[in-house]
Amino acid sequence: MNPKLRLGAAALLALALPVCQAWAAGATSATSAMVRASQAADPPSPDERRNAIATARAAVLAEPAALRASEHDAFALTSAVEGVRGLQYLTYARTHAGLPVYGGEAIVTTDATGSVIGTVTTGQRTEIAVGTRPKVSAAAAAVTARARVARPASVATPVLSVHAATAEPRLAYEAVVSGATGAGRETRLHVYVDALTGKVIDEWDEVRDGTGNGYYNGTVTIDTSPSYTMRDPGRPGVQCGGQNGTPYTKTTDTWGDGQGANLETACVDALYGAQREWDMLRTWLGRNGINGQGGGFPSRVGLNAVNAYWNGSYASFGRNSAGTQQLTSMDVVGHEFGHGIFQFTGGGAGSGNETGGLNESTGDIFGALTEAYAANPNDPPDYLVGEEVNLSGQGPIRNMYNPSALGHPNCYSASIPGTEVHAAAGPQNHWFYLAAEGTNPSGEPASTRCDGGAAITGIGVRKAGEVFMSALNTKTQPWTHAKARVATLQAAKTLYPGSCAEFNVVKSAWDGVSVRAQTGEPTCAQTGNDFSVTLDPASGTVTPGQSATATVRTAVTGGSAQSITLRAGTLPAGVTASFTPETITAGQTATLTLATSASSPQGDHAVTVTADGVDVDRQAAYNLRIGQTSQNDYSFTVSPASASVRAGEAATATIATQVTSGQAQSVTLSAGEAATATIATQVTSGQAQSVTLSAGDVPLGVTVAFDPQTITSGQSSTVTLSTAAGVSPGTYAVRLNGDGAGVDRSATFSLTVAGGQGTTWAPYTAYAAGDVVTYEGVSYRCLQGHTSLPGWEPPGVPALWARS
Template sequence: MKSLRTRRAGLAAITGLALAAGMSSMPALAETGTGPAAQPAPPEALATSAADEAAAIGLDELKKGPAETFRRVGVTPGAAGLFYVAYERSYQGLPVVGGDAVVVADGEGAVRDTVSADTASITIGTHADVTAERAERTARQQLTTVDSVEAGPELVVLAGDSPKLAYEVLVTGTDAGAPSRLHVFVDARSGAVLDTRDEVKRSALAGAAAAADERPAALGSGNGYYNGNVTIDTTSSGGQYSTRDPNRRGLSCGNYNSRQVFTGSDDNWGNGSGTDLETACVDALYASQTEWDMLGEWLGRDGINGQGGGFPAYVGLNAVNAYWDGSSTSFGHSRDGRRQVTPMDVVGHEYGHAIFQTTPGGAGRGNENGGLNESTGDIFGALTEFYAQNPNDDPDYDVGEEVNLVGSGPIRYMNDPSRAGHPNCYSSSIPNTEVHAAAGPQNHWFYLLAEGSNPGNGMPSSPTCDNSSITGIGIQKAGKIFYNGLLRKTSSWDHRQARVATLESAKTLFPNSCVEFDTVKAAWNAVSVSAVGGEPTCDNQPPVENDFSLSLNPSSVSLEPGESATVTVSTEVTEGDAQAVQLSASGLPSGATASFDPDSVESGGSAVLTIATSANTTEGTSQVTITGDGVDIDHTVQLSLTVGDGGPPPGCDSPAWDSAANYVPGDVVSHAGHEWESTWYSSGAEPGDPRSWAVWSDLGAC
């Protein structure tokens, strides 16, 4: 056994794994009776199919309980021929907030990695003791002013160390004068507020403290305050022009108050004034169009949302701020009122929030995740500046230096976050640090990766937390590594997960060199994000690591107490040479046993798994984990085992045993808002014996 591989297999080591779930590794060829064979399925379809199979069988990190399922919500192409397939988890039909996962698969139908958000197993009831009306009242109290309840209350499971049944309510309004779209999670048992998440990212000030448009395209002349004379893509229709991008779906710029794009009889926009809103739209549209192009040419991303779409921008917000609200960006003015908050790095930052939200795992929750979100905005702002090379805004790693928002210079300094009072180094306090300050460690990491600790060429030096010296690899390479790491993101994203993801990314993007990989690692070390158990190594492309697949046939078994069943456990060499694989099973219900014949195979061989139950085996459905413990790497798959009729769904609390009552089979009682039927009775049963009330009635659902 190689213990460092037990939790999360390295990217290169899992080549070909996905079809390990019992799928054929040959591309599917559909044939008609007499016609020629159809073309092989396209790479994305093969990758998606393999990922779906991995999610269905609970491959490696995709373990799930018997009442849990994964639903695919997106597929994003990445570099090196990989596809990142995102999933959301449900429990007894309820959405699991924080139970998401990502499967990395290649275009040949092989799973290369599995990643899931951190959560304990879910075994809760789904009956709410608190009414939806009470949950809504509680949610409304979280904002100073409420305009509307936009969604909910909806019952969900809030994942984490102790999963809980909760109502999710989306409340819109203002909080201390600032706009808010607040997701409030109210405990469905106690009525307490468990968590909140605001879609509005008020980045600028806080940091200092669908259909395609078919109208004709035009190339407008813009006079920006920050960017000077530029060209912007505008729309022409009936002799009128508008600040709506005809080529980049969803991208436009308009007035914050009217929510309308600017229009005119000519295609000339702005007068170069810092207070003119049309000028502000020139800067905002030019920056967002430039960011879109950078994403495509440098990173291979299709639009802001990764699916060929973007979001509108609005200028004229009456606040010393700029923000992303989950579906659009809005820009205010500097404190002295002389400038709109639309320099390229601020616009790029706000749309960076959109990228974070539309990559796997969404916007996430918590301060550490929020700090990584803020840092992501800063990174995309810098990438946009360096891509543009606009002579009116020399590219740099200072954030918001041109707007001078509150009269104290840049909002943040990526080379040295401490200059703005933010931490340069990761520490245990980061999860409790305000999100804009918590951006410091990853911003610092990115600068060191791109430029190094003493870059010269007009770039400032950057201190390291371990007194190391680092040579940067350039911002374009750094951006590719960061973005492809972001495609492995889950809702529980933290710095250590980001470290592993970017190491995997560097290894995949630059397979014939360890320079990039080693620099990624050194930069994380230099900001005090320490090594993670099981993280990948490079070693300058050593011989292919030995790897194998693991599959079950069948992958689900149903039997009555006292019966037994057999399952074939197959292995196959997917990389390198064969290795010894020790087989074991865990998660069996009480009174059941598992045996393998043989219990150890050479990869490429198979074994017979026998599941045996007794008359006293606990009835219900269990997810039995089958582990293949290899010499070089470990893999797991899940067997769905149902004993008896399954009993009540997991999480449904059966009635307590009442020894004074003389219940007989067929009696129906109400408990926890649902009907239960008695099918077994014994005066000698212990209190709480689940066999006393084993069958869940169809009269209700918990």
């Protein structure tokens, strides 16, 4: 079937579909068949793909008014990608009188059978009514575009086009300038020059700054070519090498030395992160590769800059300011290729600071999703960005649960379109955390709403990712927070029909970051009794013959509590599932145990848990990774994971250890300055081993002691944190590390010290120049505005404070 469509009088007599009210500022929609029940679905078959193309074609033909199309417009299918639960997204590029139209694409969404489900969208706001004869020459447009880059190297021949991403379409030249910025950063700038006036009307840059034996991820398995080349044989386009673009090659398949500055080690981390992101997209979000059509992109390490970036065709990774670490932690890798996902969804990369901020946030979200999916104990999942790379010696570069901790806005406001793009990532990052985790999640940091509204219980990181990816697949230019709100609400309603639970959380999260309701946005009316179900954790890794456990959590979301029977779907060979108890009442919890056998197939396996209620059924998914390990291992937990004391008091907690693989090993516990999660140890294979406990690098005035000092994995110890009277008030993340004979593990204890005598200074507080505080009885005057962090006490930072 010819995917190119032209709208003329005859075509308008084709299949007619009812037109819906516009559902977002600058976007329109049309509906037909309702989406089938939300459940896990196989990828569409060839017949279903062909049916999707046919019905999408008919929908585009039938909706000229909704698409703001004129008789001179034509549409050509440019991509067809799969999404979660079998949804399909088809993107049509628009031309006007033969000229390409930027911002005029149409996106059609179908269910797995290929039936259109109500989202035929475009970002174009009005019908194109422009002449096609320019008054400015292409050569003049090239000169104008070249002047926009500090160090231009080349300018591609300008292409006459129609720019329709603004309120009124305009005849324009698109010129692509390659070169470098004044700061030396690579750039591929797309400049749109008005073809009548010669003035620049818009521009966007393909290059997006981000901030074996890996340094960050430990000893891991990476997929390389049989010829011992760092090229993934099963994920097209995924490879890693130096700045010349050639993948590293050697005579063995053992890579890296585990050192932070080693480039081969950096490639281990980069490949591992890219491969886990690919797997997360496939397993959790139903997406085939970074570009949605089975393609990935290379990584290049060794960039001689304190930077990492995506340039439209590969990701380049530099170093931290100290030169001690390459910037290839999992969240940074996930972030950079997250820019690729943003680019290869509807509307492309886009222009403007608001779209740019949403693009940066998209990278952060995919970094967090990749960490959550991988569940690597060396880099545990969190919602901090770049905390492992220590870019400039001050820890993370962005904080998703509290962006303002790093000087970025938590809330949307009219100033966001003028805010630098990395800071402008704050509101959507905050929204994603509220949607995934809520305001006061168990085991995660608390997060506050901007509007002072009611507490939010999150839907889980995987579901939040499903909603976000589905919305991103319908992205049109210009992409705004208002349009993202509407698209995610539509996605939640489409993905989870019959329940308003997920919809209401997504809506509350947008309200919570001050993105207000939009005219014509979707609504959801709850009827009858209902409940939600989540798994905590949502993934786990075991060796064949061992077991994984998760807590099944339920909550009443409508009406009254109902009886629920729990069951598991199709399981891998040799795996059994049991629930304790098997029947609960909505609002209660149960424990899921997945027991594997020695013959269970290795790899990632999606296990569907069904909660069979009296009135409704709900589902949650668990990713079971079965893999062989060759070393002794153990888990590591601390209980409780936090305490609040006054200066001069002590806090105690129990550290539990258990062998998780191999034999028991000696584990040494120590305290450090970085935060992780709950600590526990358990043998999962092999034998128990000796574990030695110690502490170090704790906050000034705090001492840590263990009783007993040495244990065997599977045993426990009590840790006591004592504070002196002069300890500065604040919350301290104390890392407790298990130093085993072959494996190290760690967890975080959150110690809050209440205010003592003579100290008014506190961490996580905004101070303006001229503010006066006291610290241990001494008065200090603020020299420059900042938000305080632990370790920035006035005596130790003379650049910020002076005695008054």
